[in-house]
Amino acid sequence: MDKRINVAVLVSGGGTNLQALIDYEKDGKLNSGKIVKVISSKAGAFALERAKNANIDSAVVEKKGKTQAEFESGIIAELDKCNAEVIVLAGFMCILSKDFTDRYKERILNVHPSLIPSFCGEGFYGLKVHEAALGYGVKVTGATVHFVNEIPDGGKIIMQKAVEIKEGDTPEVLQKRVMQEAEWKILPASLEKVCSSILKGE
Numbered sequence: 001m002d003k004r005i006n007v008a009v010l011v012s013g014g015g016t017n018l019q020a021l022i023d024y025e026k027d028g029k030l031n032s033g034k035i036v037k038v039i040s041s042k043a044g045a046f047a048l049e050r051a052k053n054a055n056i057d058s059a060v061v062e063k064k065g066k067t068q069a070e071f072e073s074g075i076i077a078e079l080d081k082c083n084a085e086v087i088v089l090a091g092f093m094c095i096l097s098k099d100f101t102d103r104y105k106e107r108i109l110n111v112h113p114s115l116i117p118s119f120c121g122e123g124f125y126g127l128k129v130h131e132a133a134l135g136y137g138v139k140v141t142g143a144t145v146h147f148v149n150e151i152p153d154g155g156k157i158i159m160q161k162a163v164e165i166k167e168g169d170t171p172e173v174l175q176k177r178v179m180q181e182a183e184w185k186i187l188p189a190s191l192e193k194v195c196s197s198i199l200k201g202e
């Protein structure tokens with residue numbers, strides 16, 4: 001049997017990392033997984049368009065007006081509907097509780113746009129991460145894919161890739177380079193690695 005792991009991708013914004021995952025699967029490289037659903041914490045996120053264009057089922061679960069427990073129950077209901085076995089946070093800008101992360105131990109992956117443990121944790125997301133790296137004056141940054149636990153950006157590292165900082169970089173320019181050279185490569189590769197290990201029973 002050609003068993004593949006059901007993967008749900010959680011997003012909040014533009015979804016370029018989601019696109020990298022979609023393209024990787026389209027190119028026949030996601031041998032051990034299958035993207036079955038995209039869940040957005042924001043209605044109108046462009047990532048939802050990307051899901052639609054790729055014929056992937058999607059849902060919106062917003063945080064606004066809900067307790068953390070209600071928000072997470074909403075996500076779990078969507079994950080259960082599609083029998084998701086692995087969850088990818090791809091530009092998902094909400095913190096998840098210990099109850100949630102314990103439920104999917106070593107089954108949630110996140111991509112973070114720095115070399116953890118630098119420029120990570122609560123408050124470090126999106127462009128803020130690159131502003132902090134440039135502000136500190138580091139010469140090398142990069143991206144990290146890690147498992148998600150109750151500590152923001154604190155779970156076991158799966159893959160990292162370094163990216164050079166160049167003279168005159170702005171946060172926007174650096175963000176683009178980190179995405180192109182690191183995030184869009186190591187996120188799909190990490191997903192395949194994790195799904196393949198699960199199938200092998202590791």
Ligand code: GAR
Pocket residue numbers: 012013014015016017018090091092093111112113124125126129179183
């Ligand atoms: C990406 O750079 C991702 O690493 C970052 O937000 C961006 C989302 O872009 N995530 C975080 O900062 C999480 N802490 P995308 O929606 O185009 O994939």
